Amino acid sequence: MSLKKSEQIGANQYCVTFDASRESFDAAITKVYKKAVRNISIPGFRKGKAPRSIVEKMYGKEVFYEDAVNEILPAAYEEAMKDFEGTVVSRPEFEIETIDENGVVITAKFFVKPEVEIEGYKGIPVTRTVPEVTDANVDEELEKIRNRNSRVIDITDRPSAMGDVVNFDYEGSVDGVPFEGGRAEGQDLKLGSGQFIPGFEDQLAGHSIGDEFDVNVTFPEEYHASELAGKAAVFKCKMNGIKFNELPVLDDEFARDVSEFDTLDEYKNDIKAKIAERNEKAADADVEEQLIAALIEKLNADIPEAMFENETENFVRDYDSRLRMQGLDLSTYLKYTGLTLDKIREQMRPDAERQVKTRLALEKIAVLENIEISDEETEEEYKRLAEAYGMEADKVKAAVAVDALKEDIKVKKAVDLVKESAAVTEGKAEADGEEKPKAKRAPAKKKAADAEDGEAKPAAKKTTAKSTASKTTAKKTAKASQTEEKAEDKAE
Secondary structure (H helix, E strand, O other), X not given: OEEEEEEEEEOOEEEEEEEEEHHHHHHHHHHHXXXXXXXXXXOOOOOOOOOHHHHHHHHOHHHHHHHHHHHHHHHHHHHHHHHOOOOEOOOOEEEEEEEEOOEEEEEEEEEEOOOOEEOOOOOOEEEXXXXXXXXXXXXXXXXXXXXXXXXXXXXXXXOOOOOOEEEEEEEEEEOOEEEEEEEEEEEEEXXXXXXXXXXXXXXXXXXXXXXXXXXXXEOOOOOOOOOOOOOEEEEEEEEXXXXXXXXXXXXXXXXXXXXXXOOHHHHHHHHHHHHHXXXXXXXXXXHHHHHHHHHHHXXXXXXXXXXXHHHHHHHHHHHHHHHHHOOOOHHHHHHHHOOOHHHHHHHHHHHHHHHHHHHHHHHHHHHHOOOOOOHHHHXXXXXXXXXXXXXXXXXXXXXXXXXXXXXXXHHHHHHHHHHHXXXXXXXXXXXXXXXXXXXXXXXXXXXXXXOOOOOOOOOOOOOOHHHHHHHHHHHHHHHHHHHHHHHHHHHO
16 A cells, blocks of 8 residues: 555645555455345355355456445555645545556545745734723623512513513414414513514503404515515414513612622622723734734635635534534524525635634744744643543543644644734723614514524634634544543443
């Protein structure tokens, strides 16, 4: 098994030719025959007992060739690629060239990681803006805490009002015909939240438990379901229950109940300090975003399409994993939102491209700056990962190859270098905290994950320099951690 020839056939595309000996091929044929003969029936022989020579005589000597090639291919390809210089970034396309007395000759076509050029990555001008913390910001945070500590009261002595949480059944129809997704039982809704289309929530107010009534609305012209857009609809509703969140009084007693502070003023000061800390971190994250955008602009590389496609698929798999942690999966999510897998890929593609370009830029900077990683730094990173995932260090080492880990550490150091050399200007900003208008949705089945308006986008996180640096390592470590947990559950 050896690499016979390697030639470039296109931009970052190669074709390699390698072979496998006749001896190894014959051994593979024998192995395939022993597995396949169990299901072969030939007159004059018991099922599964026909000699190989008889089977080949009846079906042709090539009958086992395809399976035998598949048997030897992984090892032959891996051995041959030890002599190939370059990083393969696409799935190889294999083709059998010849099979004769000398063995098997196979070609593989694939794309490799491109050559990268980048200049001007030091001293990149960025603006760091930290919003001032205002009393309104503190009050907004206090309201969230009040709501988390509210007491739910069942209302039985009055009709529903705006601000109540109502539970109701509904079935919608257009021109007397029910439509898909227009029926639900036991739907909870806070009146005034703006979750349903305009006019719907207002008509739920003023009804008592047990009331049955109609809600008349018109779907917005821009409604995502084109068959309903702009049409008048009638929803037959029944009020099942009414609840009200009673908020605690903002006083010193409240502060003592929800915090370690004795007075409300002390608690407010602590909240203000924490918001300020969040704003500082957000400003740092924004600086990283600006630096990444600048690095991508400075990157010069002919990137194979396969790299973008592979990273997009990684994003899809990651999103599926996150959905599963919420008790959903991707197929269910698609059914609820009306999206398709291709639409998901389309939405994730820009972030995937950004991820690939960022990583290539940082890897090149690490090379240009001769960044090297010591054994001590590697051990320290293994230790950090072990603590982060609650695993033994040896198991982390088994899951994450040392070379891959060192590459991630190099990229992290490249990030630090770019940040430390950046020309940072402190900017001024208005205080944040203004509430943005919420998107409206029509009465329908309960949302899956983040779905709204049927145009929900997968919550693909923004690519930061640090997440880019450690993405591969984190995936492998997390996978190993999950495997370990499953094994422990099985043992119990």
